[in-house]
Amino acid sequence: MNLNFYIELLSLISFFVFLVTNFINIETNSKINKIIYLSNLLFISFVNVIYYNFIILNPVSVLSLVTTLLLIIFFLCHFFISIFSTEYVRLRLLFLPFFLILLLFRFLISLNTENQEINYSLFDNTFLLVHIFSSLFSYSMLTISAISSVCVFLKSKILKQVRFNDILLNLLPSIYESEIISIRFLFFTMFFLTLSLFSGFYYHFLEYSNFDYFFNDKAMLSIISLVLIIFFFIYKKINGISNTATFKLILLSYVFINVAYFGIKITG
Structure with missing residues (x-):
């Protein structure tokens, strides 16, 4: 060993x-x-x-x-x-x-x-460095948002039951506080994911003088996740959105990011 x-x-x-x-x-x-x-x-x-x-x-x-x-x-x-x-x-x-x-x-x-x-x-290139760390921060922020959203979903399900587990209910934060954490870190995700895409875009332009290598599966899935998050904030501002819909959208974005960052690398 x-x-x-x-x-x-x-x-x-x-x-x-x-x-x-x-x-x-x-x-x-x-x-x-x-x-x-x-x-x-x-x-x-x-x-x-x-x-x-x-x-x-x-x-x-x-x-x-x-x-x-x-x-x-x-x-x-x-x-x-x-x-x-x-x-x-x-x-x-x-x-x-x-x-x-x-x-x-x-x-x-x-x-x-x-x-x-x-x-x-x-880590030899500044833009690549920014791209790597902003990608990791966006993944971390989205993970926090996803887990907070899971908490909202779980507590909503528990409260609908006739008999529920008081220990689990009291251990987790309130639905209101969990939703605040989820939305706040989803906003941070949007910021870091945008920074990640722009820095990656600029790095590939300087390195290869074209964008052929940039627009791969990883980048496209990240762009889809960013579009979903932006759409969520716009729709929430205009019409409001339920906890269940929020949970599903964050989970979908999280799946895309996981496939983009880990799934493609493993299968590739």
Whole structure:
């Protein structure tokens, strides 16, 4: 077993420690509980920074590199938002499956030692750098929006039941607060996705002097997602929109982004 395996194992262990801290009672006024939670969140962020510093010095696939950067960005965003938003912290259990899937996904990639590529050139160009990070931020923001929307959907379903689970109902933020979080981060998604497309557009123009390479499946799916989000905000402003319709549209945009960022790369 190589060093990469042990570093990946450390990352998974740190996640399971973080997973346990998610079940402590942070909703009370106990500052110690929240400090423990935030400390573990910061720790797992730094573990992934260490992992990134290791793989950047070794042959690595683009997918592994991008997944690691996404984890670092998402964990740090999760950390800073959790400091300032109590309602956001109440969504923490819904984020766990996403974090676990992403970590396992990267772990499985690391086991495949074939077709490894050295990708130091990823960060040689300023516009490419802006494109990469704005893409990762847009994905992170849309994930937060999607999970908040899932919370709205779940609470709406629970409240319609004659008998419902009080523990789950009280654990999650209110429908109103969840909807605010969902819409706010959908707006951030629109901003970063627009920045990602424009920077990618400009980079390909400078690099190839044409746009043939830019208009690939990834770019088209990202454009479709952006159009859906813009349409959502316009329609919401004019006619209003139900929670269910919001959930479906955000979920559809999220599927497009996942296929664009990960699905095409895997199948390709």
